[in-house]
Amino acid sequence: MDPLELFRNETESILGSILGKKGIDHRPEFGDAPKGLGDAAFPCFPLAKVLKMAPVKIAEELAEECKAHLRRSDFRLIEKVEAAKGYLNFYYNEKELMRLTLRAIDEMGRDYGKGKQRKERIILEHTSANPNGPFHVGRARNPIIGDTLARILRFAGCDIVTEYYVNDMGKQAVILAWGIDNLKGKVEKGKGKNDHRLVPFYQRASALMNENPDVLEEINAMLKRYEKGDRKIGKEVQHYCSLILEGMKHTLREMNILLDNYVFESRYVYNRDVTGVIEKLRQSDYSREEHGAYYLELEDFGIQGRETRFFYTRKDGTSLYTTRDLAYHLDKLRRGDRVIDVLGEDHRLQARQLAIALGELGEEKKPEVIFYAFVSLPEGKMSTRRGRVVYLDNLIEEALERAYKEVHKRRPDLSEEDKRRIAKIVGIGAIRYNIIRVQMEKSMVFRWEEALNFEGDSAPFIQYTHARASSILRKAGDEGSVLKEEAAGYLLDPNELALIRALARFPGLVQECAYRLKIHTMASYLRETARLFNQFYRECPVLTAPEGEREARLLLVRAFRSVIATGLGLLGIEAPEFM
RNA sequence: GCCCCCAUGGCCUAGUUUGGAUAUGGCACCAGCCUCCGGAGCUGGGGAUCUCGGGUUCGAAUCCCGAUGGGGGCACCA
Numbered sequence: 001m002d003p004l005e006l007f008r009n010e011t012e013s014i015l016g017s018i019l020g021k022k023g024i025d026h027r028p029e030f031g032d033a034p035k036g037l038g039d040a041a042f043p044c045f046p047l048a049k050v051l052k053m054a055p056v057k058i059a060e061e062l063a064e065e066c067k068a069h070l071r072r073s074d075f076r077l078i079e080k081v082e083a084a085k086g087y088l089n090f091y092y093n094e095k096e097l098m099r100l101t102l103r104a105i106d107e108m109g110r111d112y113g114k115g116k117q118r119k120e121r122i123i124l125e126h127t128s129a130n131p132n133g134p135f136h137v138g139r140a141r142n143p144i145i146g147d148t149l150a151r152i153l154r155f156a157g158c159d160i161v162t163e164y165y166v167n168d169m170g171k172q173a174v175i176l177a178w179g180i181d182n183l184k185g186k187v188e189k190g191k192g193k194n195d196h197r198l199v200p201f202y203q204r205a206s207a208l209m210n211e212n213p214d215v216l217e218e219i220n221a222m223l224k225r226y227e228k229g230d231r232k233i234g235k236e237v238q239h240y241c242s243l244i245l246e247g248m249k250h251t252l253r254e255m256n257i258l259l260d261n262y263v264f265e266s267r268y269v270y271n272r273d274v275t276g277v278i279e280k281l282r283q284s285d286y287s288r289e290e291h292g293a294y295y296l297e298l299e300d301f302g303i304q305g306r307e308t309r310f311f312y313t314r315k316d317g318t319s320l321y322t323t324r325d326l327a328y329h330l331d332k333l334r335r336g337d338r339v340i341d342v343l344g345e346d347h348r349l350q351a352r353q354l355a356i357a358l359g360e361l362g363e364e365k366k367p368e369v370i371f372y373a374f375v376s377l378p379e380g381k382m383s384t385r386r387g388r389v390v391y392l393d394n395l396i397e398e399a400l401e402r403a404y405k406e407v408h409k410r411r412p413d414l415s416e417e418d419k420r421r422i423a424k425i426v427g428i429g430a431i432r433y434n435i436i437r438v439q440m441e442k443s444m445v446f447r448w449e450e451a452l453n454f455e456g457d458s459a460p461f462i463q464y465t466h467a468r469a470s471s472i473l474r475k476a477g478d479e480g481s482v483l484k485e486e487a488a489g490y491l492l493d494p495n496e497l498a499l500i501r502a503l504a505r506f507p508g509l510v511q512e513c514a515y516r517l518k519i520h521t522m523a524s525y526l527r528e529t530a531r532l533f534n535q536f537y538r539e540c541p542v543l544t545a546p547e548g549e550r551e552a553r554l555l556l557v558r559a560f561r562s563v564i565a566t567g568l569g570l571l572g573i574e575a576p577e578f579m
Numbered sequence: 580g581c582c583c584c585c586a587u588g589g590c591c592u593a594g595u596u597u598g599g600a601u602a603u604g605g606c607a608c609c610a611g612c613c614u615c616c617g618g619a620g621c622u623g624g625g626g627a628u629c630u631c632g633g634g635u636u637c638g639a640a641u642c643c644c645g646a647u648g649g650g651g652g653c654a655c656c657a
Contacts, residue, residue, distance in 0.1 A: 034600060043599050045637065055637080085600060130657065172657055293655045304582045305653030314655040321657050348583055349652055373584070373650070406619075438592070441584065443650055450591075454619055457592075457605040464619050472616050516596080524593060527604070534620055543616045
């Protein structure tokens, strides 16, 4: 149930019929009016030319006709219509707005805002980081964006499956295996989880390969045998990859991120899908060959730059990463109605090449790709090689520690167990929120003080309002639920109305987030709604309010707490009862 | 060399896709608010020629062209 949708329907219907009578084929499009000037605004400027009238005049005339129309019919939700500076402003009947919104939330609880279940299946690929070392924060945007998007789409009603594509084939994977095999005892193991323990082997092997042509030769030979189907090498490489992946999964779990499927790249070589892709691509009109290696000439597709060729086999006939990715995408497109990929912006060109190649393979559907810009450090790009990285695990550790100190300072009365639990909820929330609050195409510079911000525009700020609301409800016990339809009659303060307006927007916002694949708007919404609650909290005492008013306010607090908890949940952030 | 993305107060950011009324919040700064439901909060204040230059339009942060600055990419790597 979307309280605003009903209102929109009424305004569109009334204005549509009036314009229709005038013979104007103009589907009314509404915008938001500035504060205090109504709930839906119709700009009359575009009509000026058609009607040969001043916009101000048009607005006044239309307002009169709307008023007449309103008197004749039963549009309950529209309170009034006014003309102002060339705009036609519709006002939502405040009592109805409050009644409908509070009732919807009270009845639906945590399902308020949930979209109708759709049949169409979405496969969302995200994270897919190479299993050769721990996550660093430069790449942490991917799993957080991906997981949040999945949560929102699912809530919006989509049938969605999330997938991590594991690169257990290719050079990276072989370098790691070569390193572990050949450098045992020569390289000091890292500490802790598998990903940290084993990454030094990868780093050292990678360096050796660049210095020493013999090593490179060895690794290439190993790679070739692997791809040609050598079971022993295959098993070994995959084993090391999965060891590291285990450590990486642990980090994801810490961040409240669980994926449905882990799809291994090697599978598409073993099941011959990759061979099929190569054979089919060779029949493309754009396919060429050079020294035994095959490529697609993409100049005609608008690909520009130094190199317009897109290689899909090496000269030894083995596949490349993108070839295997093509097989994976064909598989995904077969399994799902929509395919969404979350990728770093360094993959923009590859994504275009992939889309073109899919077309050449006869695939009509295309993956929808969303790109995020990188997180860098104040001193520059993150680089594992130069030791200029912040690992996600270290960030998490730091966040939990700082959150623990805060909790301990503010709530020394809590048990040790509670303090730890709250610290985790707050620390992880702060990290996730900090990534999500910014539009993903904007690059961001990682700063500890921002990533661990617990005030203002942050998850802890929102979580705090949830704890406050919970505290009130705890003290009130189960009262308040007696009042339902009449509650609106007691809510007369502008702060109450402002808060309810925000709660009414929630269902529409969920759909918009899902439709546009924009998730930062959910973060903005929650921050704004939490702010409104704090203002209400300050101005409208609940527990000490007189009979009636007290119950009505309790209903509002309960509604707020429910929506804010649902919203935080969509961001993968927990909402504590106290903190 | 060529292609793509980004640019909003000292710093971070919303609004840009679908042009519309006074440009959204936060941090920092200044001044206030706990005998009162939790001050991780609230109120007030100062601070923005929306990078620059053209154009389209009744109207541009938003659309178009150009420039500048920053980021990314242009492998028989992934």
